[in-house]
Amino acid sequence: MRRSSAQHRYEWFCYRIIASDIGNTPYEVYQILSRLLLVEVGESGQLVIRKSSYLEDWEHQIYIERIKLTIKRIFPKFIWPKPKDLPEVVYWDIP
Numbered sequence: 001m002r003r004s005s006a007q008h009r010y011e012w013f014c015y016r017i018i019a020s021d022i023g024n025t026p027y028e029v030y031q032i033l034s035r036l037l038l039v040e041v042g043e044s045g046q047l048v049i050r051k052s053s054y055l056e057d058w059e060h061q062i063y064i065e066r067i068k069l070t071i072k073r074i075f076p077k078f079i080w081p082k083p084k085d086l087p088e089v090v091y092w093d094i095p
Contacts, residue, residue, distance in 0.1 A: 001056060002057065003056070003059075003060035007060050007061075007064075010064070011060070015033075018071060021078065030052075033070070034052060037063060037066045038051075
């Protein structure tokens, strides 16, 4: 099963939190992290960047954990929001 809309909202909420802390746009954070964490070797041997929207539910959970670990390594004092703190936002309202 593909990731849920709640997972999608949390993913973009995280991008927004990171962006506000480091001075990039949420989309720039998305691009950087997906290029860093969603790279695979394709069938032809070329590097392929997977889209987070095509991740299965369990793959998306791993992706979010990898984002958290990566950001924590780079910014040790960064505090992550809990999913229950996620504001009710319609995904198309996220820049």
